[in-house]
Amino acid sequence: MRDLGYLSDDGDLFGMLAQQLFRAARVIVDIGMHLQLKIPAGAGFHPGKRWTPDLGAEFLLTRTVLDPAEARDEIDRYLGWPGQAPAYKLGERLWLTARDEARQRAGHAFDLKDFHTRALELGGMGLDTLRAQLAHQD
Structure with a gap:
């Protein structure tokens, strides 16, 4: 936020x-x-x-x-x-890492709001699948 x-x-x-x-x-x-x-x-x-x-x-x-x-x-x-609390933190960490990686790949063209919108549109999934999908968001 x-x-x-x-x-x-x-x-x-x-x-x-x-x-x-x-x-x-x-x-x-x-x-x-x-x-x-x-x-x-x-x-x-x-x-x-x-x-x-x-x-x-x-x-x-x-x-x-x-x-x-x-x-x-x-x-x-x-x-x-x-395990719910650690799982939540692992998911948060994955999300932030994926966001940082997307920012590095896109450089100045990175749009934070667009990243979050596209990522949320993927829907629910496991963390490994989410990591793979976010790596191909560009």
């Missing part, structure tokens, strides 16, 4: 950045809980303990701008939908 000229209001920009922070934090919590990983030393958060739903909620509350009810709802969501 910022690349398209939106988010000039500081409050809107903060909202976007807060959501990016939230999405990164939930990847940590999702993977940590489902793999029952130990929290690494130097992380500044309960080093050596294994991730639990309570620690996940605490992490979200201390690392994002969620309120306690939202944090608990998110933990319940991850427990019922393992």
Whole structure:
């Protein structure tokens, strides 16, 4: 949205950045809980303990701008939908990489709005297929 000229209001920009922070934090919590990983030393958060739903909620509350009810709802969501948070981030990363590659191929002729329109018109598909389709959008 910022690349398209939106988010000039500081409050809107903060909202976007807060959501990016939230999405990164939930990847940590999702993977940590489902793999029952130990929290690494130097992380500044309960080093050596294994991730639990309570620690996940605490992490979200201390690392994002969620309120306690939202944090608990998110933990319940991850427990019922393992891998959704990391999958979302992988999709976002693929999209941004494909967009950067299209920008490099097109040079000054690259049109951000046109790229997004054409990409969205492809419809739903798996990430490998999406990557291949976006590589041939020029």
